[in-house]
Amino acid sequence: MLFSKIFIDMENARWNLSKDIPWDKFNADRLSDRQLHGIKMNALLEWAAVPAVEMFLRDNPNDPDFAAFISIWFFEEQKHSLVLLEYLRRFAPDFVPTTEELNEVNFEFDRASPLESLALHFCGETRLNQWYRCAHEYHDEPVIKHIYTTLATDEARHARAYFQYMQRAIQKFGDTARLNFAKIGVLMTNARLNPALHPTNLHVNKELYPRDTITSRLPDPDWLRRWLDNEIKFDVEWESKVEQGILGNMSALLSQKFKTSADLRQYRKKLEITGNNSVRKEIEACSA
Numbered sequence: 001m002l003f004s005k006i007f008i009d010m011e012n013a014r015w016n017l018s019k020d021i022p023w024d025k026f027n028a029d030r031l032s033d034r035q036l037h038g039i040k041m042n043a044l045l046e047w048a049a050v051p052a053v054e055m056f057l058r059d060n061p062n063d064p065d066f067a068a069f070i071s072i073w074f075f076e077e078q079k080h081s082l083v084l085l086e087y088l089r090r091f092a093p094d095f096v097p098t099t100e101e102l103n104e105v106n107f108e109f110d111r112a113s114p115l116e117s118l119a120l121h122f123c124g125e126t127r128l129n130q131w132y133r134c135a136h137e138y139h140d141e142p143v144i145k146h147i148y149t150t151l152a153t154d155e156a157r158h159a160r161a162y163f164q165y166m167q168r169a170i171q172k173f174g175d176t177a178r179l180n181f182a183k184i185g186v187l188m189t190n191a192r193l194n195p196a197l198h199p200t201n202l203h204v205n206k207e208l209y210p211r212d213t214i215t216s217r218l219p220d221p222d223w224l225r226r227w228l229d230n231e232i233k234f235d236v237e238w239e240s241k242v243e244q245g246i247l248g249n250m251s252a253l254l255s256q257k258f259k260t261s262a263d264l265r266q267y268r269k270k271l272e273i274t275g276n277n278s279v280r281k282e283i284e285a286c287s288a
């Protein structure tokens, strides 16, 4: 069971919302309304862990080890939202989201492949770690700077936990898992296709399309793109950190060296051909 070890790792790294955030260091002169708007949108984005948890529990019905891990992940993501909400409550109450705005990002996700969801969240956490490092550099106000570093560290731990479940999935499901992970790895390292590659930006409910991404349900649906490009300035250098983080981990996971997204795409193609050949051989053997 992975949960027992992950639980201890996460418990050892846990921070206290009241005691470990330097609330008394707040400096109002180092903060703009534009930045407060970003903090509000970010609090809403973090609040959206609820439907992801419902999806994970629904789509992994026979996996109590993973469900147990999700209980901690859920707790920590809600805490991320709460610390940002608390920041707004203390220092900029006009920016606290309304109950309606919080409810709007809670909607049901369609069923999805559990292996793809796992890889998506691993990549998402890896990306979020870099977004928050970048947000830490962008902000000048000491308390929010501290919060973004704290969140970035948590997101990196989440990525490591999801990675361990991916390793376990390869032991259990072999090439099926490899193929799913390579597919998502290619998608999530292709920033030219969609530069805001994160689960909160993916369409997850056909009936609600096009308002079926988390970001599309924010009070400011274009915020994330603008925040990345014009505010925190998440440029190609940052993007390459995300890409190298994902490719480095995919290399370790799949025992191959992937320097670029194209290498991973090539690997995926080979795996598909091998898979098709073995299916063909099975069909030939049956009909012989």
Ligand SMILES: [Fe+2]
Pocket (backbone or CB within 6 Å): 046, 076, 077, 080, 151, 155
């Ligand atoms: Fe988070």
Ligand SMILES: [Fe+2]
Pocket (backbone or CB within 6 Å): 077, 125, 128, 154, 155, 158
């Ligand atoms: Fe996270």
